[in-house]
Amino acid sequence: MTRPEPRSDLRGLEGYHSPQVDVDVRLNTNESPFAPPTAFVEEWLGALREAPLHRYPDRAVAKLRSALGTHLGADPATIFCANGSNEVLQTLLLAYGGFGRRAVVFEPSYALHTHIAEITGTDLVVGERRDDYTVDPDEAAKLIADSDPAVTFLCSPNNPSGTVEPLATIEAVLAATDGLVVVDEAYGEFAPQSALTIQADHDRLVVVRTFSKVWSMAAVRLGFCVAAPGIVALLDKVVLPYALSTPTQLAGELALGFTDEMARRVETLVTERERLRSGLEALDGLTVFPSGANFLLVRVADDGHALWQRLLDRGVLVRDFSRRERLDDCLRITVGTPDENDACLEAFAGALGEDAA
Numbered sequence: 001m002t003r004p005e006p007r008s009d010l011r012g013l014e015g016y017h018s019p020q021v022d023v024d025v026r027l028n029t030n031e032s033p034f035a036p037p038t039a040f041v042e043e044w045l046g047a048l049r050e051a052p053l054h055r056y057p058d059r060a061v062a063k064l065r066s067a068l069g070t071h072l073g074a075d076p077a078t079i080f081c082a083n084g085s086n087e088v089l090q091t092l093l094l095a096y097g098g099f100g101r102r103a104v105v106f107e108p109s110y111a112l113h114t115h116i117a118e119i120t121g122t123d124l125v126v127g128e129r130r131d132d133y134t135v136d137p138d139e140a141a142k143l144i145a146d147s148d149p150a151v152t153f154l155c156s157p158n159n160p161s162g163t164v165e166p167l168a169t170i171e172a173v174l175a176a177t178d179g180l181v182v183v184d185e186a187y188g189e190f191a192p193q194s195a196l197t198i199q200a201d202h203d204r205l206v207v208v209r210t211f212s213k214v215w216s217m218a219a220v221r222l223g224f225c226v227a228a229p230g231i232v233a234l235l236d237k238v239v240l241p242y243a244l245s246t247p248t249q250l251a252g253e254l255a256l257g258f259t260d261e262m263a264r265r266v267e268t269l270v271t272e273r274e275r276l277r278s279g280l281e282a283l284d285g286l287t288v289f290p291s292g293a294n295f296l297l298v299r300v301a302d303d304g305h306a307l308w309q310r311l312l313d314r315g316v317l318v319r320d321f322s323r324r325e326r327l328d329d330c331l332r333i334t335v336g337t338p339d340e341n342d343a344c345l346e347a348f349a350g351a352l353g354e355d356a357a
């Protein structure tokens with residue numbers, strides 16, 4: 001008997017891997033180090049007790065869209081919500097990518113852009129970033145002219161480099177393509193500028209955001225994008241009906257009542273990021289890249305993987321990109337609580353000292 005044959009283009013597909021190790025200080029996945037506010041959890045549980053769980057959720061996601069519209073100063077008809085921004089990205093590629101269509105990515109960047117392009121049968125065109133990990137707008141325009149992509153991905157701040165893309169680059173990319181330009185702003189709240197400020201001027205610009213990072217809700221799975229109403233209407237048709245559960249919709253709505261507290265957390269994490277940055281820069285053997293996110297990328301002068309292991313031996317887990325193409329000897333460190341960041345700095349100092357010994 002022959003086995004069912006999967007799509008031939010999926011044969012070489014690699015799964016998404018983000019290995020977890022059970023250690024004291026976990027600074028490897030860019031989550032918030034803080035649990036959501038207790039008052040939020042209480043309100044959410046209270047609302048869930050009242051919710052008609054025997055009924056399908058609101059398919060139009062009306063209340064959450066309206067609350068997000070107020071929060072962002074945007075028309076609710078420009079907002080599409082899904083189970084994490086990864087599902088937003090998947091829905092965008094189901095609608096605009098697919099067989100015979102191309103997506104442009106600039107590497108190194110977030111692995112899921114590439115991965116979701118592959119699983120939706122979208123052909124990939126890979127552009128290179130400059131040595132400082134910014135996108136060269138002229139090179140980008142050339143690549144787009146040559147490849148005529150349906151979708152171009154930018155990521156600002158870029159994961160894993162932390163690089164904030166100038167708005168001028170985003171505008172140059174928009175001017176170069178007839179396709180969609182998707183700016184992944186998973187860390188947008190930590191950055192000094194956002195493509196949200198120019199979204200309404202560009203009907204092909206899609207800005208993607210998430211509740212997974214700043215909002216301390218990675219476990220809930222909620223993300224959204226802001227785009228022209230015509231794009232949002234198509235995404236609504238393409239996504240599975242009732243995709244967003246009632247608990248998820250309620251969580252998003254109620255979380256927006258805690259905007260001030262979240263803004264204070266962003267301030268704390270940005271201050272901590274800069275403290276961590278100067279601490280790491282003071283150590284010999286590390287280059288720290290500028291970051292507008294809640295993480296820092298460092299390049300280790302010596303063997304990045306060996307240092308990663310010595311940090312782990314000291315109970316500090318960071319993300320090892322040392323063997324990824326274009327990220328040789330690089331490690332990515334998520335900003336944690338002040339105590340975790342102290343532990344991280346101490347581990348780096350010790351692990352680098354051990355190297356010198």
Ligand SMILES: *Cc1c(COP(=O)(O)O)cnc(C)c1O
Binds near residue numbers: 083087186213222
């Ligand atoms: C963490 C992250 C996301 C978040 O994905 P969710 O599905 O919303 O949890 C999206 N984009 C980038 C670049 C990220 O780093």
